[in-house]
Amino acid sequence: MNELYTYVHEKFRHLVTAPNDIRIAFLDEPRWIGYDIAKDIIENLVSLMNKPKRPRMLNLLVIGDSNNGKTTLIRRFYDLYGESHVDSHSNGIRPIILAEAPPSANEKELYVSLLERFYVPYRPTDSLVKLRYQTIHLFREYKVKMLIIDEFHSLLVGTPRLQRQVMNAIKMLCNELQIPIVGVGTRDAIRVLHTDPQHASRFDVAELPTWKLDHKFQQLLFQFQSVLPLQNCSNLQDPALAAKIHTISGGNLGNVHRLLVACTVEAITSGTEQITLAIIEKHSWVQPTQGLRKIIG
Template structure:
């Protein structure tokens, strides 16, 4: 059991269902990019008051752990702080200020109505900001608001500028590359936001270390040597360098290993999963059976 973390070893004695539930549970992986993101968020939280606050863009492809980085930071802050200063806003689908303001009100746990009274929502948000005094607002899936009319997008960007000046709030924008493109369209907005990139993983020593960390966290009785060249290359091919897919592939293989009694993951086991990489799913052979 030397390949397992100490607190994971006890799960080997649990029932099959308990072990599978533990394997499926979301888990924090403190890799370099994630820890650096937390450091930059901590700097925003600890900064002195300013009339022109700086924000942060956390940008990268889908399924690459951006949301988990932000939510983990927000939860850690909430556990340690006497007053909540970090709020996560799940940006709603749909264009326009009404949707955007509705996302903020929902995050602040404020009562809302279905009416599209933008002015009233803006007044309510200003009142809540003045009372709650947030320091960081994290807008997850921020690219949702960028699909609307130009004037609506410009109004959202104006809102981000205003909350820094009026309420001393640093906005954090999480999303795909469209967020980076829009913010950098003008020097005014570009000067207000730093970038923290969450790119796809490369096949390198850091990726192999990630696989070792995952193996240590999964209660399999036998060592799988996930960082072995052949096995690691196959996991990288299936996941296409996306950490969400890396975890999904390894999790599926670990569950299969528990159910079969093999208690380890091999390259042939990965082949039996019939796992289709994200970029190939639209053209996967199974699609033809769905027509």
């Protein structure tokens, strides 16, 4: 029977006839949907990570609107290439350190955030110099090849002096360890780089733009359809459905995902077993700004 549901990826085809609660629970699991720009950025990251060490490593800033897939992309890259392991000499290896920027520009909090990723004892009350030394030591000991800092735009919070200090700390880590550093954040993160022209010259910028209503967006919807365990094909790439989904989501990837999950749950619980135009319109509340205007109005 599974061969009937060819519009669903073969890995998930068995779920089409599963009980409703199992199918709905499946929708809440994190799942990677590959698309061209994301694949290009991941290839760029792999290339950066494998470059030989040198005094001035090239860095990368990945930017995009909030909820547009930046963190999902970075975590996908981390899952593929950042797994901790033990080498032939029984040494622990951490190829990638993925940390979150502190909530404001603060050099000491930056080191604390990085130290947390190693799961080793440290004292947050230690001096800045000692925390800096311990951070550098652990990066070397675990042979880290790349540092990724998510929520990079948070470094804008604080005085210009504190912003310069934390960016100088990042530059020092790059120089001292000779590894690439990747920042991930909203477009505001670009302003962080301009605290000093030297910072801007060290970073390339890769953007995850919002989606336009075109054949690539239709292809994205076709890929989404392959992970939705419905018993009837929804043909999400149909121009009318694609246009409505794009209007509601604003081309924001996170909004697209949220909308399609809500519509799939409706299709399962109602017995429709496919996403229709009426179901999509019923869930137009998914667009946050529209919902806010309705509440205010």
